[in-house]
Amino acid sequence: MNTTVLQVRGLAKHFGGVRALDGVDFDVPAGQCVALIGPNGAGKSTCFACLAGQQVPTSGDVLWQGQSLLGKPPAERQRLGVARTFQVAQTFEALTVLQNIQLVLRSDQLLAWWDRLDRRQSERALQLVAQAGLQAQAHASVADLPYGAKKRLELAMALAGLSATGPSLLLLDEPAAGLALAERADMMALVRQLATQGVTVLYTEHNMDAVFGVADRVLVLIQGRLVADGKPEAVAQDPQVRERYLGFDFDMKGLLDAHR
Structure with missing residues (x-):
């Protein structure tokens, strides 16, 4: 049995009288x-923001490897092995795919004016490009990429911010948002592959084909x-x-059969 690495305890976040998270x-x-x-307004994004450090919970605790x-x-959480992505891909449009990853790989060191970004950890950056399935676009400007490729790049950048060794947690905020069906399938296959390689993954999603058939476990807020x-x-x-979210006519088997 796998060791528990992430523990969320009594997590609450209040905005005035609104209990976005309630224990x-x-x-x-x-x-x-x-x-x-x-459903919308359930507290998923608030939960992610509290886990990743963008928001401070009203009460409760978040433990990563017992700490x-x-x-x-967020920067310190990343050093501890916790990284996140966002609903809308956050990338550097003026740089190439490879440069985006190299910049994150060296984010702990300032770039001097005489430095060449292209020379920074090129081997590791190329490994991450390949892992994201972006080898053909490695030297393309991010501004020219289709949105699905930008989402995969953002995932590679999140991995780049983590240590190549040691436990890691990826918090993926709607990784398949804005993607067409085939792109969603490719993205979720990549997410699934990361989990099989030992990365712990927690993700939010509205597309049920990106949930059922992909996740080992499902939490409902x-x-x-x-x-x-x-x-x-x-x-x-x-x-x-079924009553409050999926609907009584939700057919998991039919959903999976339709997307095979």
């Missing part, structure tokens, strides 16, 4: 791929509370989840 608890074992789903992340800025936590098959049949 959320869950664990994620090492190497597991977990989807966090729920509290509270009070640690509704109105800031975790209402379900289990294997995809069990969550798809949960009466409360």
